[in-house]
Each structure stands twice: as structure tokens, then as C-alpha cells.
Amino acid sequence: MKMEDKANLPRVRIAVLGHVNVGKSALTVRYLTRRFIGEYRSNTDLLYRQTVPLDSGLLDVEIVDVSAEIENDFPIEQIQWADACLIVYSITDRESYKYATRALANMKSIQTSTSSYLIANKVDLDHLREVAETEGASLAASHGIGFCEVSVADNSPSLYKAFERLLNDSRGRPVKQRKFSVSKMIGTLIGNNDHKPIQLTQGTMVPCCKGELHKSRVLKRRQGFTATASL
Numbered sequence: 001m002k003m004e005d006k007a008n009l010p011r012v013r014i015a016v017l018g019h020v021n022v023g024k025s026a027l028t029v030r031y032l033t034r035r036f037i038g039e040y041r042s043n044t045d046l047l048y049r050q051t052v053p054l055d056s057g058l059l060d061v062e063i064v065d066v067s068a069e070i071e072n073d074f075p076i077e078q079i080q081w082a083d084a085c086l087i088v089y090s091i092t093d094r095e096s097y098k099y100a101t102r103a104l105a106n107m108k109s110i111q112t113s114t115s116s117y118l119i120a121n122k123v124d125l126d127h128l129r130e131v132a133e134t135e136g137a138s139l140a141a142s143h144g145i146g147f148c149e150v151s152v153a154d155n156s157p158s159l160y161k162a163f164e165r166l167l168n169d170s171r172g173r174p175v176k177q178r179k180f181s182v183s184k185m186i187g188t189l190i191g192n193n194d195h196k197p198i199q200l201t202q203g204t205m206v207p208c209c210k211g212e213l214h215k216s217r218v219l220k221r222r223q224g225f226t227a228t229a230s231l
């Protein structure tokens, strides 16, 4: 594809939110690469960019995998940046369900136009289940959003359907009015010499250093990440 054609592709931005250890990184990498990264450690937000084929055509997708290192920190800037949010919890961790409940309530209170989807991960660990499927379904229903239970480890097809539904819904929406310069944010991420983009097979991943945008979060956070499997 020519560069100018690529530059004209519609773009959708997704923020992946959730409590620590629920599988946000594994889920994002699974969607983009179809691979499962078993041991993954990240102390900072990660931005992924990739062109994905949908039935409706090619789409430029940017996904922020939001670090949940700081408890109860509501990532408002990432949500305002995004066109859509995936809120993830683990069926084996009730705290993560509570986190998702708070996140959805906070999103409602700021009346964001961001569309959302709730994902319950780790259904392969049903013997360790702490959250019933009906609880996830009723939480999602109370916010009028989609819901599914998945196992990222087992490559559940529902995971891809959730992403595709969010992408298709967001693609059809008018361009979101943002309170800050998105191009500046992306420029900061991509242009930061300390955090060069990592080339994936089809896209890039950038450890996010959000500068002014997320100073309070980032300063408290240890920078850098390690991935024990190459993407």
C-alpha cells in the first residue's frame, strides 16, 4: 500500500483498562499478533499502532495498554484520548471486578462519549472463579455495553469479536473532539529517544512517556518494561 493511502486510512483509538494482572497486555498482544505472551512485565503504559483488516476495510488502530500500577488511579486522560475503551477484569479476582465497576461508574460521571466493552478474562481458570458470569453480564447491562467472558490463554474467539465490535462502532462515529492535541501526544511518544518504537511484524509498540499529559502518573512509575517473548 502506498504511503499516502495509508495516511488516509480511518483511525480508531482504544484504551485497555483494568486492575493489575488481569491480562490487559496479554489480551492486546493476542489481538494484534494472535500470540500469547505468557510472562509479561510492564510498569508503564504501552502504545501499539497497527493497520488491521476489518470486513468494512482497512483501519489504523492505536491501542493504549494502560498500566494499573497505581491503585485507584482513574486514567482519565487515556479515556478522553480514546474513541473506545475495553475494561478488563479477571474472573479469578474479585478486586479486579470492583475496579471495573468503579471505572465504569467514573466514566459515566465524566459523561465521556467513548464507547465501551467489558471483558472478563481467565475463564480457563474456572476452578479459581470468584466472579460469576451473571455479575459481569449485569454490570455491563447496567451501563448498556457489551460483555463477554474469554480466555486469552485459550484464544477465545469472543475476544476478537469484542475488538471488532468496538472498532466498527467507533469507526462509524464522528471524530471525537479532544481537549488536548492528540498529534502532540503521539509525537511525544513516537519521538522520545529513550523509548524508540519497537517494530512488530505489522505494527509498532511504544512504551509511553506521556510528559505533561500524565506527569503525576508517570513520575510515580518506574519506566521501562521487559517482555520475555519477542513480539
Ligand SMILES: Nc1nc2c(ncn2[C@@H]2O[C@H](COP(=O)(O)OP(=O)(O)OP(=O)(O)O)[C@@H](O)[C@H]2O)c(=O)[nH]1
Pocket (backbone or CB within 6 Å): 018, 019, 020, 021, 022, 023, 024, 025, 026, 027, 037, 038, 039, 040, 041, 042, 043, 066, 067, 068, 069, 121, 122, 123, 124, 125, 150, 151, 152, 153, 154
Ligand atoms: N490462565 C490464564 N492466565 C492469563 C490469561 N491472560 C493473562 N494471563 C496471565 O496473567 C498474568 C498477567 O497478564 P498481563 O497481560 O501482564 O496482565 P496486565 O493486566 O497487563 O498486568 P499489569 O501490567 O500488571 O497491569 C500473566 O502471567 C499472564 O500470563 C488467561 O486467559 N488465562
